Amino acid sequence: MNLDDLADLAEKYREAEAGVDREVRVCLAASCQSSGAVPVFDALVAELGDAKPSCKVKGVGCMGLCSAGPLVAVADREADLQGSVLYRDVTADDAREIIASVDGPPVERLRCPTDQPFFARQQKIVLENAGIIDPDSFKGYVAVGGYAALIRALSEMTPADVLREVTDSGLRGRGGGGYPTGLKWSTVAKMPATQKYVICNADEGDPGAFMDRAILESDPHRVIEGMAIAAYAIGANKAYVYVRAEYPLAVERLQTAIRKAKRSGLLGNKIGDTQFNLEVEIRLGAGAFVCGEETALMASIEGLRGQPRPRPPYPAESGLWGHPTLINNVETFANIAPIVREGGEWFASIGTERSKGTKVFALAGTITNTGLIEVPMGTSLRDIIEVIGGGIPGGKAFKAVQTGGPSGGCIPAQHLDIAVDYDSLKTLGTMMGSGGMIVMDETSSMVDVARYFMEFCMTESCGKCIPCRTGTQQMHSILDRLAKSQATRAELALLEELCEVVQATSLCGLGQTAPNPVLSTMRYFRDEYEAKLGDT
Amino acid sequence: MPLPAKQPNVRVVTLNIDGRDLSAREDETIIEVCRENQIPIPSLCYLEGLSVWGACRLCLVELAGQGRLLAACSTRVAEGMQIQTNTERLQRYRRTIVELLFAERNHVCSVCVSNGHCELQHMAQKCGVDHVRVPYRQASYPVDSSHEMFRLDHDRCILCTRCVRVCDEIEGAHTWDVMGRGSDCRVITDMAQPWGESDTCTSCGKCVQVCPTGALVKQGTSVGEMVKDQHFLPILARRRHPQ
Amino acid sequence: MSATSKITVATTWLDGCSGCHMSFLDMDERLIELVQQVDIVYSPLVDTKTLPEQVDVGILEGSISSEDDLEKARDFRKHCKILVSLGDCAVNGNVPAMRNHFKLADVVDRAYRDTVTVQPQTPTQGVPALLSVVKPIHGVVGVDVFVPGCPPSADAIWYVLRELIAGRVPDPSAVTRFGA
Numbered sequence: 001m002n003l004d005d006l007a008d009l010a011e012k013y014r015e016a017e018a019g020v021d022r023e024v025r026v027c028l029a030a031s032c033q034s035s036g037a038v039p040v041f042d043a044l045v046a047e048l049g050d051a052k053p054s055c056k057v058k059g060v061g062c063m064g065l066c067s068a069g070p071l072v073a074v075a076d077r078e079a080d081l082q083g084s085v086l087y088r089d090v091t092a093d094d095a096r097e098i099i100a101s102v103d104g105p106p107v108e109r110l111r112c113p114t115d116q117p118f119f120a121r122q123q124k125i126v127l128e129n130a131g132i133i134d135p136d137s138f139k140g141y142v143a144v145g146g147y148a149a150l151i152r153a154l155s156e157m158t159p160a161d162v163l164r165e166v167t168d169s170g171l172r173g174r175g176g177g178g179y180p181t182g183l184k185w186s187t188v189a190k191m192p193a194t195q196k197y198v199i200c201n202a203d204e205g206d207p208g209a210f211m212d213r214a215i216l217e218s219d220p221h222r223v224i225e226g227m228a229i230a231a232y233a234i235g236a237n238k239a240y241v242y243v244r245a246e247y248p249l250a251v252e253r254l255q256t257a258i259r260k261a262k263r264s265g266l267l268g269n270k271i272g273d274t275q276f277n278l279e280v281e282i283r284l285g286a287g288a289f290v291c292g293e294e295t296a297l298m299a300s301i302e303g304l305r306g307q308p309r310p311r312p313p314y315p316a317e318s319g320l321w322g323h324p325t326l327i328n329n330v331e332t333f334a335n336i337a338p339i340v341r342e343g344g345e346w347f348a349s350i351g352t353e354r355s356k357g358t359k360v361f362a363l364a365g366t367i368t369n370t371g372l373i374e375v376p377m378g379t380s381l382r383d384i385i386e387v388i389g390g391g392i393p394g395g396k397a398f399k400a401v402q403t404g405g406p407s408g409g410c411i412p413a414q415h416l417d418i419a420v421d422y423d424s425l426k427t428l429g430t431m432m433g434s435g436g437m438i439v440m441d442e443t444s445s446m447v448d449v450a451r452y453f454m455e456f457c458m459t460e461s462c463g464k465c466i467p468c469r470t471g472t473q474q475m476h477s478i479l480d481r482l483a484k485s486q487a488t489r490a491e492l493a494l495l496e497e498l499c500e501v502v503q504a505t506s507l508c509g510l511g512q513t514a515p516n517p518v519l520s521t522m523r524y525f526r527d528e529y530e531a532k533l534g535d536t
Numbered sequence: 537m538p539l540p541a542k543q544p545n546v547r548v549v550t551l552n553i554d555g556r557d558l559s560a561r562e563d564e565t566i567i568e569v570c571r572e573n574q575i576p577i578p579s580l581c582y583l584e585g586l587s588v589w590g591a592c593r594l595c596l597v598e599l600a601g602q603g604r605l606l607a608a609c610s611t612r613v614a615e616g617m618q619i620q621t622n623t624e625r626l627q628r629y630r631r632t633i634v635e636l637l638f639a640e641r642n643h644v645c646s647v648c649v650s651n652g653h654c655e656l657q658h659m660a661q662k663c664g665v666d667h668v669r670v671p672y673r674q675a676s677y678p679v680d681s682s683h684e685m686f687r688l689d690h691d692r693c694i695l696c697t698r699c700v701r702v703c704d705e706i707e708g709a710h711t712w713d714v715m716g717r718g719s720d721c722r723v724i725t726d727m728a729q730p731w732g733e734s735d736t737c738t739s740c741g742k743c744v745q746v747c748p749t750g751a752l753v754k755q756g757t758s759v760g761e762m763v764k765d766q767h768f769l770p771i772l773a774r775r776r777h778p779q
Numbered sequence: 780m781s782a783t784s785k786i787t788v789a790t791t792w793l794d795g796c797s798g799c800h801m802s803f804l805d806m807d808e809r810l811i812e813l814v815q816q817v818d819i820v821y822s823p824l825v826d827t828k829t830l831p832e833q834v835d836v837g838i839l840e841g842s843i844s845s846e847d848d849l850e851k852a853r854d855f856r857k858h859c860k861i862l863v864s865l866g867d868c869a870v871n872g873n874v875p876a877m878r879n880h881f882k883l884a885d886v887v888d889r890a891y892r893d894t895v896t897v898q899p900q901t902p903t904q905g906v907p908a909l910l911s912v913v914k915p916i917h918g919v920v921g922v923d924v925f926v927p928g929c930p931p932s933a934d935a936i937w938y939v940l941r942e943l944i945a946g947r948v949p950d951p952s953a954v955t956r957f958g959a
Contacts, residue, residue, distance in 0.1 A: 288717070305714060310590035310610035463695060463714070463721035465591045470636040473719050474670045494669060501632045504605055505593045638957075644877060645958025646867050646929030652958070661956035666925040667870045667917060674912070676880035 001265045002273055003151050006142060009264075013139040017077065020056045022102050024048070025073040025084070027131060028059040029217040030249050031210070031371075032069035036091065040070045043095035055102045061218020063131035064119070067370035068112055073131065074102055081131050082119050088112035117387045118369045123350070125358050126334045127374045130218035135253050138260035141221040147266050149340035150225050153232055154272040157340075162233040163189060166336070168344030170356035175201055175292075175329030176407065176433045176509075178355070178422035184326065187316040189234040191324035198231045198239035199301070199320070199327040203285045203292040205244065206405025207456060208364040209436030212330035214372050215360070216243070216250035219334070220257035226333030228267065228278055229340055234326050237277045242297050244285040254282060289460035293508045294327045296462065307464045308508035329434065331360055351377030355421030359432070365401075365439035368393045382416040385439060396441040400524065404433025406453040406460075407513035409520025410446070429520045431513075446525040447532050450518045451479040457514035468511025471502035475518065481534075488535040496522070551617040566608035566619060567595055577621055578630055578659055580748055581696040582609040583766070585773030587705060589697055594630050594659070597621045605629075627663070634660050635668045640719055641675070642691035643749070649762040650750035656694060657749075673719065680725075682732030685755055686744050688723070693751035695721050699743035706772050711737040723751075742768075786835040786944055789821035789859060793848035794875040794913065795841025798930040799866035800824065805933035813937075816944050834859045836943055842868040842875045843914045847907035856920035861943065864916045865936070867929040867957060876913040883911045926951045928959040935959070 026032075026041040044057045063071045063081055068088035075084030087098060087110040097107045114120075124130075133140040141147070153162050167182025188196060200223060204212040216223060227239050243251050258280050261267045269277045283301050290296045291306040298320050300306040319325025335357060339347045348356050355377040361384065362372055368390030375384060385391065385401060392398050400410040409430030411418070418424050422432050440449065458472040478495045481487040487495075499515035506512045522529055547562045553575055560569040565588070570577045580592040588610045595608040600618035608621070620626070637643075637656060645651050659665075677690030700712040700723060711734050715724045725731045744752045745764050753762045792800060800823060806813065821830045837859030843849055856862055867873035878886045887909070892899040916922050926939050935955035942949035 310588070310607055312611075458718060461718040463716065463718045464589075465593055466633050466636055466694075467593055469695070469718055469721070470640045470673075473673065474636065474639065477671065497632070498670075501629050505596055505629050505633065507590060507593065507607075638871070642877070642880070643957075644867075644873060645956075646873055647877075648958065657957055661952055664950065664952045666927055666950075666952060667864065667915065667922070669917075671914075671918065672872065672876070672879070674879045 001151065001271075002155060003148065006148055006151055009139065010143045010145075013143045017056075019054055021077055022052075022055040023073075023075055023077055024055065024057045024098065024102065025060040025063075025075065025131065026057065027061065027063050027069060027071045029062040029214055030247070031062070031066040032071055033249070035069040037070035039092045040072065040090050040095065043092035044072070044099060047095040047099045051099075052102060055099075058134050059136070060132060061130040061135045062127070062214040062372055064122070064127070064373060065112065065369055065371045067368075071112070071131075072098060074098065074106070082114045084114065086112040086114050118371075118373070118390065121383065121388050122374050123358055123376050124374050125338050125347075125350075126215060126222075126331055126360055127218070127372070128338070129222065130214065133219065135218055135220055136256050138221065138257070138264060141219070145341070146221050146337075147225055147261075149337040150228050150232075150266065151272045153229050153340050154274045154276055159189060159233045159235065162229060162340065165339055165344040166233070169335075169339045169347035170344075170351075170354075171332065171335055171339065171347065172355060172422060173329060174331035174335070174359070174434065176404065176431065178432060181328065181332055184316060184328070185230065185233055188236075188324050188326045191317065193324050195238075195323045196234055196236040197320045197323055197325040198227050198234070198236045199294075199297065199315075199325060200227050200239070200241040200330060200333055201292060201294065201297060201327055202241055202243040202247070202250070202330045203297060204247075204330070204434060205289040205292050205460075206407075206434055206436045207453075208362060208402075208438040209405055209434050210362045211360040211372060211435045213247050213250050214362075215330050215334050216247065217253055220250075220254045221261065222337055223254075223330055223333045224257055224261055224267070224280060226336035227280065228271070229336050230326060230328065230333065231278045232276050234324075236326065237279065239278060239280045240283050240301055240320075241280065242283045242285060242291070242301060244291075245287065251282060251284065258282070288462065289456075290462045290508070290510050293510060296508070297327070298325065305462075307462045308510075310507060331435070352419060352421045354423055359420070359435055361435045361437050363389050363437050363439065365437075366392055366394075366396065366441040366444075367439040377421045378419040380416070381411060381418050381420055384420065384437070385416065389439065392439070392441045394441075396443065399440045399442045399444055400446070400449075400521075401440065402430075402438040402449065402453075402517070403436070404431040404513075404516070405436050406456045407431065407509065407516055408433045409516045410440075410449065410524060412524040429523055430516070445483070446521040446528045447479065447483050450521045451476065451483050453517035454479050454514065457510065461510065461514075465505075465507035465511060467502045468506040468508075468514060471498050471506075472511070472514050474498055475502070475515065479518070482529065482532045485532050486534045487532070489533055492529060492533065549613055549615040549617075551613050551615070551619065553617075553619045554621055560613045562613065564613055566597060566606070566611050566613055566617075569613055570608060570621060575621060576662075577608050578662060579609060580655060580659065580694060581698065583698055583746060583769065585706070585769035586698060586701040586746070589701065592694075592696060593633055596626060596629065598623055598626065630663045631665055634663050634665045635670060637694050638665070638668045639670045639672050641673070641677070641693060647759055648692060648750040649753050649757040649759060650692070650764075651760040653760070653763045654750060655748035675719070677722070680731050681755070682730035683734075683737070683739070683755070684732065685739055686731065686741065687753050687755050688725075688731055689751050689753070690722055691751075692749045693723060694749055695723070696748060697723070698746040698748065699723060699752055702742045702746045702769070706769070706776055707738060707740050707742050709736045709738050709740075712743060745769075785816060785818045787820045787831065787833075788817045788836045788838065788940075789830055789834045789855065790819070790824070790838040790840070790865075791821070791851055791855070792823060793839060793841030793851060793869070793916075794844035795866060795868040796874075797823070797840070799840040799869075799928075799936075802928075802930035802933055803865075803936055806937050807933070809933075809937055813940065817940070830854055830858050832858060836861045836863060836940075838863045838865050839869050839916050840865045842872045843910065843916060843919050844875050845907040845909050849910065849919060852916055852920050861923045862916075862921070863924040863926060863939065863943075864922045865926050866931055867927055869916045870925050870927045871957065872913050872915050872918075873929060876915075879913055883909055924949060924951075926955060927957045928955040929957075931955045931959065
């Protein structure tokens with residue numbers, strides 16, 4: 001398959017769909033499914049029947065506003081989400097009215113305005129197809145320009161060209177650390193080995209984070225395309241997607257996507273009529289948070305116990321079975337096709353000086369609009385929470401937002417005006433992490449928050465290194481006593497010391513960052529800890 | 537049989553450890569160079585002859601220009617390194633780590649068969665641990681006495697995995713492994729069967745000898761009677777994995 | 780040496796075997812030198828029945844296993860300038876703390892009922908109530924000097940006392956350890 005074949009395929013698809021000019025798009029991603037999207041979809045299909053040949057009911061991916069699900073969008077075929085009539089909290093009983101509205105006035109009682117800031121203030125790159133295309137349709141992806149970036153890279157660019165575009169784009173790893181993607185790719189590319197691997201880390205485990213799930217459920221081909229471009233750039237012929245088994249829908253859609261891509265010659269041997277070969281395989285995580293750590297993840301793929309090992313050597317030098325390995329997160333790979341398509345310079349024009357592009361955030365906790373958003377790096381936290389997120393429901397006051405999950409920290413109200421990027425969050429004692437944001441209102445106890453995350457780290461510690469294994473357990477027991485107003489000042493001092501030791505001495509990122517929620521809540525809400533002391 | 541020659545083409549580098557200028561082969565780790573030069577570095581999971589595990593974190597050292605501490609066992613030397621092995625900060629961390637170990641399981645030295653010959657006990661003394669500030673975890677684990685020659689007491693296990701590694705890498709039986717998560721991890725034989733029912737155990741006893749504490753001991757030993765001999769290990773390791 | 784320059788020392792045993800006090804006595808002829816420098820104002824080894832208001836050094840053997848142990852430890856902390864945990868039971872719970880793995884009721888039954896063949900009964904009068912969890916001394920009151928060992932040797936105790944008499948804070952790591 002070359003660029004012309006791809007264009008033909010897209011044209012054929014458009015022809016086949018020529019008669020259809022209105023679409024009823026039903027979000028069939030996991031969160032809408034859990035609020036009943038499947039019966040809605042079935043009802044809509046049954047209701048439409050053969051009545052309106054120019055209209056089609058289509059299952060699509062995430063539209064973002066999960067708290068209003070099931071979401072149904074009625075739109076012209078080429079329209080995006082904002083150009084559609086969006087319905088919220090749809091039930092199967094609404095099917096008749098919605099189908100009737102396809103060529104009539106909208107159903108006002110179900111309307112969810114798409115000009116509200118939640119939609120209007122977003123800028124979509126990673127999620128550009130989410131909620132619009134059918135994730136199970138290969139042709140649907142091709143019709144919106146999918147795989148063109150891969151074919152272009154293979155036919156018109158050398159691996160060095162690809163590396164340059166990615167480096168120029170300034171893209172940094174979206175999994176948490178923010179390591180420059182171009183640098184990582186170049187390092188693996190320079191390794192002299194003949195066997196190299198690409199791994200997509202889809203073991204998203206932070207509580208309150210669901211960006212990767214939504215991407216995989218909404219636009220799986222985009223991730224595969226990004227991986228294929230990466231494999232071409234670094235010289236790998238084998239790739240793995242490591243997905244947690246708790247994401248069955250994502251796994252299913254990914255499997256379908258891999259199968260279809262392979263059947264169409266976009267994976268397998270001689271991709272795009274070149275000498276480039278790539279096999280992509282899925283590996284399922286069995287529920288251990290630590291397997292999101294790259295060395296533990298690789299051990300797990302190798303069939304070993306999912307435990308981290310000391311770095312260096314880094315995976316770029318010695319990864320899977322000792323071979324140079326490139327590991328990136330789902331969202332990182334999802335950014336690749338647009339970068340190759342539009343150029344690194346274009347990508348670098350978005351965002352802040354040191355953090356380029358957009359970032360997908362999962363808004364959770366006590367916030368009006370729970371769901372998924374994509375905004376340019378540098379958007380202020382206040383915009384994200386108060387404007388896009390719609391603020392705190394029930395007239396309560398905002399207290400703090402936890403970013404970076406159990407490895408991150410909280411940001412209190414006085415820092416709401418910070419422009420969110422990798423470096424600004426670090427100066428506040430937290431981190432970008434994979435993009436989960438848990439919003440807390442004035443009723444939340446920060447000691448409880450710290451205890452919750454410590455319990456998470458304690459139960460997810462793999463048990464390999466001593467500080468993380470036993471330190472988290474000791475810190476949790478002190479936090480537990482604090483929460484019950486039983487702890488002494490001496491214990492509080494011990495907690496702070498344990499935080500330092502565990503942070504400085506743990507083997508992997510899980511342990512090194514486990515004290516962060518404690519340190520950060522102590523930094524901003526010390527008074528709450530003091531108030532909980534039992535001996536004052 | 538003469539030992540195989542070390543591989544050629546390895547450069548020699550110079551580095552500074554605790555103010556001493558030393559030379560080392562580029563393929564050596566910091567801990568190897570320290571041991572060579574009688575610079576004491578505490579460790580529990582590291583054992584010459586076994587693969588590097590990097591889990592006890594006691595051998596962490598400070599490297600000038602590097603924010604993070606480095607495990608001496610898993611870090612190779614490099615030209616010009618400036619290393620500190622025994623700063624006040626490192627001493628404090630080591631003390632805390634040893635305390636955490638004592639609090640995790642039920643290490644009662646006075647009634648232990650390894651009393652006086654235990655690496656954990658020595659470590660506590662060396663690191664100045666004269667009491668444990670954190671509360672004891674008080675978890676109870678069973679003792680496996682099903683093997684006719686040996687005994688396993690989880691209460692004295694520090695999960696260093698020396699037994700797992702020696703069984704896999706030297707004996708080649710891979711009877712031992714680890715199950716569970718966090719502090720509930722346990723070393724197991726075969727698929728968590730009683731040791732005496734293991735199909736793979738060859739009863740060679742290497743695991744007992746390399747165990748740093750009284751977790752793996754010979755049957756019939758009483759308080760302080762279990763003395764371990766690890767001299768076989770480097771010799772066997774060189775035979776198994778000629779360099 | 781005048782009597783006024785002597786430091787006052789109080790000792791007692793909590794849940795222990797009194798072995799640490801026996802080791803104290805094992806200082807043998809050094810005891811003669813010791814009594815020239817210290818006044819033992821309260822101890823199972825002497826007759827005094829009440830703890831003086833102000834004591835320089837308090838030495839506790841044994842762990843905190845009962846209400847009575849708890850009371851004594853608090854009393855010592857209140858009246859002693861420097862509190863010493865002597866021996867493994869005091870320092871880390873040692874053998875008495877091995878019952879922590881079991882429920883207290885099961886432990887009591889085991890001791891007074893299961894293993895008794897004639898008229899098994901649990902004593903309730905004139906004995907202090909047991910605590911559900913055995914703790915080292917520093918688990919309930921602050922401790923200044925820790926002397927591990929089961930028991931710490933006479934040499935170790937001698938070293939510690941000499942340092943305290945000289946007004947220094949002893950570091951017993953060189954002379955004793957857990958289980959020594």
